[in-house]
Amino acid sequence: MKAIVYTKYGSPDVLEFKEVEKPTLKDNEVLIKIHAASVNAYDWHSLTADIFLIRLMGGGLLKPKNTRLGADIAGRVEAVGGSVKQFQPDDEVFGEISHGGFAEYACAPESKLALKPANLSFEEAAAVPMAALTALQGLRDKGQIHPGQKVLINGASGGVGTFAVQIAKSFGAEVTAVCSPRNMDQARSIGADQVIDYTREDFTKSGRQYDLILAANGYHPLSAYKRALTPKGIYVMAGGSKAQIFQAMLMGSWMSETGGKKMGGVSAKMDQKDLGLIKELIEAGKVKPIIDRRYPLSEAAEALRYLGEGHARGKVVITVEQNN
Numbered sequence: 001m002k003a004i005v006y007t008k009y010g011s012p013d014v015l016e017f018k019e020v021e022k023p024t025l026k027d028n029e030v031l032i033k034i035h036a037a038s039v040n041a042y043d044w045h046s047l048t049a050d051i052f053l054i055r056l057m058g059g060g061l062l063k064p065k066n067t068r069l070g071a072d073i074a075g076r077v078e079a080v081g082g083s084v085k086q087f088q089p090d091d092e093v094f095g096e097i098s099h100g101g102f103a104e105y106a107c108a109p110e111s112k113l114a115l116k117p118a119n120l121s122f123e124e125a126a127a128v129p130m131a132a133l134t135a136l137q138g139l140r141d142k143g144q145i146h147p148g149q150k151v152l153i154n155g156a157s158g159g160v161g162t163f164a165v166q167i168a169k170s171f172g173a174e175v176t177a178v179c180s181p182r183n184m185d186q187a188r189s190i191g192a193d194q195v196i197d198y199t200r201e202d203f204t205k206s207g208r209q210y211d212l213i214l215a216a217n218g219y220h221p222l223s224a225y226k227r228a229l230t231p232k233g234i235y236v237m238a239g240g241s242k243a244q245i246f247q248a249m250l251m252g253s254w255m256s257e258t259g260g261k262k263m264g265g266v267s268a269k270m271d272q273k274d275l276g277l278i279k280e281l282i283e284a285g286k287v288k289p290i291i292d293r294r295y296p297l298s299e300a301a302e303a304l305r306y307l308g309e310g311h312a313r314g315k316v317v318i319t320v321e322q323n324n
């Protein structure tokens with residue numbers, strides 16, 4: 001089968017589109033014929049090792065241990081292992097499988113998959129898992145979101161941000177989206193009640209306060225985020241500039257709880273129940289993936305290059321041609 005492979009850390013130039021062995025199925029796994037995958041910052045960090053901790057935390061010190069990229073996938077089940085209970089051949093599935101999704105086939109434990117939302121194409125479904133799970137777990141688990149709360153999403157126009165706006169609305173929050181001028185209409189179209197142009201206004205200096213702030217992109221010092229929180233407000237860092245990520249890493253998973261305000265980060269995990277909940281939100285019409293660009297599998301390097309520029313509007317998808 002054809003797949004994207006890399007044997008050394010580096011820019012997208014190190015990626016090869018080549019013929020590799022089709023994966024062999026283990027007892028607890030599902031073999032998926034992949035129709036689409038999507039690109040995440042996770043793939044970028046795995047490729048470039050720009051965050052040194054990736055090397056220390058099992059990625060491989062000098063070169064990548066796992067030579068394959070692609071976490072988010074959607075496709076059709078081709079075969080199932082003997083102990084697989086939830087899926088059968090021909091099922092349409094989507095999921096987050098860590099590595100190996102930029103290929104014609106992949107194997108994954110059934111716990112990494114769910115049935116594809118009925119109202120989405122494979123391309124749309126592949127755009128969902130990692131970004132939507134990050135938004136859901138950041139808002140609900142770390143952010144303790146409640147109906148009627150004032151919620152601000154910083155970096156509302158990327159993969160995580162576009163899901164965060166919609167998921168916060170589905171919880172009944174009043175949502176403020178922070179993005180650049182070219183993305184303001186998009187933010188309104190997915191339900192944001194207020195939109196702030198970060199090139200004209202620094203929301204941390206406006207005097208307005210929010211019950212929950214999810215930082216998906218950009219950068220503000222922690223003291224500035226804290227100022228923009230209500231007395232019992234919660235700040236959740238999902239991503240953003242390296243400085244923002246390092247601050248959260250250095251200070252631990254829950255950084256502080258001072259004067260009633262909580263400051264912390266989310267480290268999202270694939271969770272089948274949560275993916276099922278996201279599927280329900282999608283099928284109920286409350287959440288939809290926003291796709292910026294599509295690239296064929298052979299041009300995965302281009303897709304990563306585009307994501308790496310940091311200005312994707314929603315998700316970047318890789319399409320896998322299925323000849324048979």
Ligand SMILES: NC(=O)c1ccc[n+]([C@@H]2O[C@H](COP(=O)([O-])OP(=O)(O)OC[C@H]3O[C@@H](n4cnc5c(N)ncnc54)[C@H](OP(=O)(O)O)[C@@H]3O)[C@@H](O)[C@H]2O)c1
Nearest residue numbers: 041155157158159160180217218239240266267268311312
């Ligand atoms: N914690 C976790 O478990 C977890 C999981 C997934 C992702 N992440 C992290 O979350 C972050 C976001 O991921 P993503 O998939 O949403 O990335 P993305 O899609 O690449 O984000 C791109 C978007 O960010 C916007 N942006 C860039 N600079 C900004 C700024 N200064 N202020 C506000 N918006 C800005 C861009 O809009 P403009 O060009 O218009 O500014 C663009 O729409 C990444 O750092 C990623 O590593 C964390």
